[in-house]
Amino acid sequence: MTNSNYDKNNIFAKIIRKEAKANIVFENKHILCFKDIFPKAPVHILIIPKGQFKDIFDFSINATSEEKKAIYDGFAEVIKIFGLELDGCRIINNFGNDGRQEVPHLHFHLLGGKDIGSMIS
Numbered sequence: 204m205t206n207s208n209y210d211k212n213n214i215f216a217k218i219i220r221k222e223a224k225a226n227i228v229f230e231n232k233h234i235l236c237f238k239d240i241f242p243k244a245p246v247h248i249l250i251i252p253k254g255q256f257k258d259i260f261d262f263s264i265n266a267t268s269e270e271k272k273a274i275y276d277g278f279a280e281v282i283k284i285f286g287l288e289l290d291g292c293r294i295i296n297n298f299g300n301d302g303r304q305e306v307p308h309l310h311f312h313l314l315g316g317k318d319i320g321s322m323i324s
């Protein structure tokens with residue numbers, strides 16, 4: 204779908220269009236999962252929809268059920284790929300200014316491979 208508030212030149216849009224490189228660990232029709240360029244943990248994967256959604260609010264309102272389900276399927280795929288089923292991980296979404304979202308394309312951080320520590324320091 205098209206969102207008039209969406210910046211088509213953001214870096215994740217370029218990664219989706221394969222105009223910018225990324226270390227992709229999983230991909231299907233609806234989502235792309237790739238390594239964060241500045242990892243904050245041994246496993247730091249970004250899970251993003253391929254649709255043009257600028258943030259979690261936009262996605263919550265405008266994404267289809269299929270697109271929403273695909274995000275959860277992506278979490279499961281990445282957990283399996285990195286063998287995090289037993290030790291767990293943290294999944295974070297930053298939204299807007301107060302959430303300190305830097306890239307204006309919805310993304311979930313999946314962090315694991317060590318004890319991630321307390322939620323807010």
Ligand code: 5GP
Pocket residue numbers: 214225226237238239240241242296297303304305306307
């Ligand atoms: P935010 O603060 O918006 O939640 O997180 C943006 C994340 O995107 C940061 O963790 C940052 O390291 C990552 N990032 C920014 N630019 C790139 C890039 O070009 N490639 C990859 N793989 N990650 C990026």
